[in-house]
Amino acid sequence: MESKFCILTETEDLKTLISSTEDSLQIERTKTLFEEIRASINNNDEEDRSFWRPVLPWGGVYTIRAGRKAISCTPLYVKISLKNTCTIDGFLMILYVILRDNQSFPREVGIFLGRQFVEHFLYLMDSYDYTTVKMLWIWDRMSKRQYRSVIHHAALEIDLFGNEHENFTKNLETMMSTMQESLCTNWSCPARFQEFIQKTININPPHELPPRDPIQSAVDEFFCPKIILCKELGCNGLREFSQRVFCHGPPPFVILNMQLWKSEELSYVPYHLALSQHRYSLEGATLFNKEEHHYSAAFQIDGYWMHYDGLRSDNLILLNKPPELLLLSSLVYIRASDK
Template sequence: MNIETHRTKTLFEEIRALIKNNDDEYCSFWRPVLPWGGVYIIRAGQKAVSCIPLYVKVSLKNTCTIDGFLMLLYVILRDNHTFCREVGLFLGKQFVEYFLYLMDSYDYTTVKMLWIWDRMSKRQYRSAIHQAALEIDLFGNEHENFTKNLENLMSTIQESLCSNWCCPSRFQELLQNTINIKCSGLREFSHREFSYGPPPFIILNMQMWKSEDLSYVPYHLALSDHRYSLEGATLFNKEEHHYSAAFQIDGYWMHYDGLRTDNLILLNKPPELLLLSSLVYVRAPHN
């Protein structure tokens, strides 16, 4: 007798099935995905006298600064299997595998704790003790809390040569965030190249732009002989100081907002990219 083993669907496969089987004008995912905040319980041992387990509670606040990008990172990795190895070179293979496992297990608070403890430094968030519980507050800017920790993945290098032989730094290799030393000479720049080859995805910080200054958002970019397509974005509501995210699966756009009860909905048209925080472009297969 043959016994068939049924593999549990991943979260990505569940979302894809929702899109494929959708006939309604409005459709949302069947359960909350990455809800805002979270409570994480650490079992710390047992009391010597009462033998009652002792637990430490960690409360998370204002997690929208990492929630949207965690959702985007998951979709990118699940939709592009070859990217797991590339991203693993920067974030660690074990991190990537555990991250995907937690997302597919709907263990969202642990996903957030994984990012906070594994990728963020203590300077990037505030923590305090309240009534014997640790509170971690991620209020702030998503670029400080998330994309800053991906700089190595997207780092670039550019060589330059100054015409002035007396220049204190005639030849330079300009890395991201390098300060230039100026002199009276003319400086010739080479083409900027990615330090570790073309990354699987790139993130453009759009908060320096005003929506009225953007006549259009490019859906494709050509970088380092590779083509990148717009597959995701994060949006910022200034009045509520709140971030949400939009991403594309099989040509359909979905909107994620951790504060909503139905926090993952299918859009009947591409999102209005008026309150942009970031644009996320994914590398297309090289022909």
């Protein structure tokens, strides 16, 4: 079976995918996707009306040309089928809105993800080329260990079933990385000085509800200095942790992993949040349907909240109230000073 396919490197595949897409998208467009969504919101008098076309639908099928290296290969075209893409779809939608709605963010995000990646990502989303933008993320940002793939006749099937934080959040390189140093009071400690670096922000729910905002309290606990018993073998000293700081300065946006939180602990979600002495504002969230094992997303444009769900026919709608029967998977905050 494998002999029927021309095996290309991911770099070659990606270049072929992007170049062929740009060649096929020479149709003159008056507005980008972001401009279309914004215009639809601002010109919409009916609050329950959905966006006029499907946006970033679940899954996808892409046919790529094998190229000159495939002269002796059959078939000359290889179809790629995508399954369970909801583990990246919601975040891709939020990322697009954040980058298009904040002028300096594409340059900042490009430092971590690569300028070329950001440019291609925005171009493909602007041009409504949703399957290609998913392929861009899979080939450029994800490792092969993060998804399953299998060959069926003339098609490669890629299955992204899993956890959205594994498939998206952890692939943002070091953009959200934080560092915290610690020093043990015991001079004989085998590892007296330690440095802890964490690439994502996982905040734990409180054991009992604090008198103030539980999310801000959990964030403060994540960043604040603390003293605990040293856990090194044979050491009875105290380990003093410094204030946690961002490794590369305050990132343009942060994703808070909320999967451990229960709904009763989230009666209030703060619009503003202080992270390591920097002010952030709520921009979006991802939601999880436990029965369907399916992710969706919510985000705001011009003060209007929208719900995106790639599985639905009307998959981008104005949000008048919180979606029912959905669990909160993450909260996305942007650096407030740049809004």
